[in-house]
Amino acid sequence: MRDTLLLNADGNPLSVAPLSTLTWQESIKLVWLDRINVLEWHEDWQVHSPNHTMTVPSVMMVREFVKQRTNTSFNRTNVYLRDNYICQYCKQMFSHKDLTLDHVIPRSKGGKTKWTNIVSACRKCNNEKASHTHIKPYKEPLEPNFYELVTGVNPIHIDHDIWLKYIKLDESRNKYMKSA
Secondary structure (H helix, E strand, O other): OOOEEEEOOOOOEOOEOOEOEEOHHHHHHHHHOOOOEEEEEEEEEEEEOOOOEEEEEEEEEOOOOOOOOOOOOOOHHHHHHHOOOEOOOOOOEOOHHHEEEEEOOOHHHOOOOOHHHEEEEEHHHHHHHOOOOOOOOOOOOOOOOHHHHHHHHOOEEEOOHHHHHOOOOOHHHOOEEEOO
16 A cells, blocks of 8 residues: 655655555654654554554655656667557557568668667558658657656556645646546
């Protein structure tokens, strides 16, 4: 169970895939040891010991900024993730074993192997395209950042409404999903 949202010192989640959260036990321990700043509390949730009663934190922030990974490795799996396992020519979804990588501008015509020139393609479409340049993918290939790559595939579950104040939602791309 995820009870407490953990934010970096800049106010953003420490990670988005999975969303940085703590159990209520971990969050109480950090508060007790005075190692973290609490921004919000669960108003209706208290825990008791023989000598103390404590409200459970809902949102906490680390005191020192934690540097996060922002780059993405260029590899076959990440291209498939960026393209959501969809052939960029016929728009059909395939398993990884049925996809290939296609150079939009073929190598024979000077095309480079990089994010902006590689797309996912089914075997049939890749063979039909061959070394032609007039056939274009339906979506321009772009280099995704780490955040876009992981959240495009793994929706983030928001367990408590108060967390919405601290997480930037991208409604147009359905990046976050509130859990039931």
